[in-house]
Amino acid sequence: MEIKYIPKNEITGVQQEMLNTIEKTCFGFSSAEVMNNTEEGHPFGAVELGAFLLFDNEKIVGNAYIYKRLTEYDGQEYYIGGFGGLAVMPAYRGKGYARQLAEESLKKAYDIGVDVACLFTSRKETIHKLYERLGFTFLNRKGYYIDSLHKEASEDDVMIMRLNDKELTAKILATNHKFHYGKEEGCW
DSSP states (O other): OEEEEEEGGGOOHHHHHHHHHHHHHHHSSOHHHHHTOOSSOOSOOOOOSEEEEEEETTEEEEEEEEEEEEEEETTEEEEEEEEEEEEEOGGGTTSSHHHHHHHHHHHHHHHTTOSEEEEEOOTTSTHHHHHHHHTOEEOSSOEEEEOTTSOEEEESOEEEEESSOHHHHHHHHHSOSOEEEEEEEOOO
């Protein structure tokens, strides 16, 4: 088993097909299917910088996409980012691979200058416990983003974590200003 970071523009067609299969297996849909739906607004559309891929020989069995974008909170610009789409095929679960993908992703996000890591998940899913062990905290208010129809939408279960800006992260958690993924489409 090996984890490799692949920039978005270097992911091959064959690798993308494997990633679509992972998404379909783990989430019940692939992002390609969702992106082609122009009838309903969805949160996907954020452009990833690349992905950490979990390989079993040449087969991709897990992944986490890396994101970074400029936004602002209470008038202060900062880089929000982190990882999204964390997925591991069922036969490989329970072996710590999701944690390894998440940890590698957070290191990369830190290295590329992300100030505050952010993601959304459901409190009903057990994966949020992994995120809490990694240092994420529920925001306890809505996180806003621009959906695929270019309308503002929100998610309830947003988690954040300090990477490069401790003071701003503390301010976001302690105050009640609008938390937004930024002016670009999508969230993770």
